[in-house]
Amino acid sequence: MREFKRLTPYRDAFNMMINDIEELQNVEEMLLDGALGRVLAEDIHAPIDVPPCDRSAVDGYAVRAEDTFQAREYSPIKLEVIDEITAGMESKEEVTNGKAVKLMTGNKMPKGANAVIMQEMVKREGNTIYVLRPVAPGQNVSFKGEDVKKDEVVLKKGQILRPQDLAILKALGFKSVKVKKKPLVGIIVTGDELIEELNEEELISGKILESNSAMLKGLIREYFGEPHFYGVIPDDEAKIKEAIERAKRECDLVLITGGSAFGEKDYAHKFVKLLFHGTTIKPGRPVGYGERVFVMSGYPSAVFAQFHLFVKYALAKLVGANYKPVTIKAKLKNKVASSLGRHEFVKVYYENGEVLPIKKKGSGIISALVESNAYLIIPEDSEGHREGEEVEVVFY
Template identity: 40%
Template sequence: MRGFASRTKLKDALKLVLSRVKPLDSEMVLFERALGRVLAEDVVSKTDIPPFNRSAVDGYAVRAADTFGASETKPKKLRVVGSAKIGVATKSRVRKGEAIKLMTGAPMPQGADAVVMVEHTKIEGKHIAVLASLTPGKNVSARGEDVRAGEVVLRRGQQLRPQDIGMLSSISHLKVLVFRRPKVAIIATGSELRRPGTRLKSGQITDINRYSLSAGVTSCGGVANPLDITPDKQQAMRRVLQKALKNDVVLISGGSSVGEHDIAPDMVAELGELLFHGVTLRPGGPTAFGIVRGKPVFCLAGFPVASLVAFDMLVRPAIWVMQGLPPDWGCLRVRTKLTRKVASSLGRVDVVRVRVWSEADKLLAEPIRVTGSGILSSMTRADGFILVPENVEGFGKGIIVEVELY
């Protein structure tokens, strides 16, 4: 971290970021397009679900009282007087000593308060022999059993899952008010960068970060807007940054350290407010953050691993919050046993990529790499990472640690 006047602690950097972001405004969308979106208001059902009493099994609608005492040795005989079909309202009525045949989901006839399963009957001409005693309500799905009219079925701040889309369909809630998805501009800086598939000349490298960061944005619900590769020149940087500010968030990849061509933080300071430059994080230390025209701007390292680590630590939480979710939304953590020691230095948070597997009903974690900001395979081989706090000089072999899964 040589060259930084000061370094902001990771936890303080995250606090600064979260203090400057808030949920975006809301928009109305069709329910079938709302998967993964976050509700901006409660959803209240206007109807009972199911909207009528219906059979929960294939069988016969009966009066429960007509079956009291029935068994295989002492069956009760009932006369079958009709049938009820699914999707068709029935006008039939069950009277004493009668039964109506019906299938699962068919509306219950008037007078019936239970359904005897087909398996518990024997057909005897126009009659059935009931082989089991029933109580009122047996095998009946009552009106409003699932949802009552006026009930809150989904809450503000809830991210919609497939089952939630199904609920919206069941209550015919055709449009939902959701928080807008953040539009995130991604700027890759560096005269040496070339698009994937380009034949490289000496000194040139393939652009990685625009694509990995775009995928990262999409993975947490944002809308990625990758812009053209930008040279390490102030005029070009100023022009593309001003264009990028049409979005809700700006990510600048490269030019965030303290070298001659690292101009991104200076550009943020010139056009707005630079809140920090340099974080106690490895990899990802050369990270900066500021506000330009009310928009959060993150300056990330050019090395792919450092860029993605800083994204996970600082950018992803901000994108969650802008959608109305907690900053640690979607974080899956497991407790594992280290297979070998991890060395670290005081004063910074080390992000150690690890491989996780199960052995003898125990989860084990093998450290892959701590250093190597440009070794992308250390992430593709990993299942997650562990954080070594600033005040700890590593972890010993056999220690139980918490792994955050990718």
């Protein structure tokens, strides 16, 4: 009767794992065009002020605000237009009392002017404008540095680059950016029962179509990594040893599925010095970690939970990503029960502020993964939640 004599509490196991993972220092320079979703390897300091000078925020007339204070729709103020410039041009004229310069959005404010009247707010006749409403000093002006100040840190090392981050980089004149190289993550799938081709006869006689590799490749890509699949390795001690040693040499992180339990044919844990093996999580209890290797379950549903409870954080730390899953509050549509002592990963379907637990018996069940879009955790000291209770969920 071999079994997990002691299950390591999830939080302890997590801490051992995360403390063992060290951030990789491999950096590559990427053009902005290829940097979406990548992790910034350096702080970005603004090389310029944005805007770089005081600018008009509208199409209109640069004036001295005090000239307009008495302007009313039925007693307009007359000003003389002394210059007109178009987009990207600069006026050499100085705006003095009684004068105005016509300009466009983004134009540098002419000397002397301190406000801009929108063109819709004036009537124009030849070189005269009739101002219908007053403007305040500073009105319709974008001031130097009001968006970004020179030397300010606009993006921090670890930022996962989004479209708007690429925009600010481009607005500051960057064409490329230093990002972390994607960690190479080896996937080793073990099991004599696994087949790769649909064959109904073999399936009925007890074989199983291997699916963990497809899921893990997708998860690794979603969480900062580049997968490398070493194929299905039969339950042969020497072959498993060889595959693990090769993957450890070639990859930054290794995931082995199907060899984590203590069945007679589960060899994986023999070749890796594990910091823990067997935790309180459910599903996925037999998970183990050591030497940048995770030994994981064979069941897809258990592997999925092990990935979300451990592996994604390991990947985030390897690339130094500023990653924290967003937790949101939602109302539970059905009660959900859990055993004391289990850190339970419950698949749920979130919609409109409510979550429905997707409970199906058996950790072999893939359809529950497909029907859910988020998870909630019931920690070791809780027996679950009642219908209608508020819970915290995380989207996949």
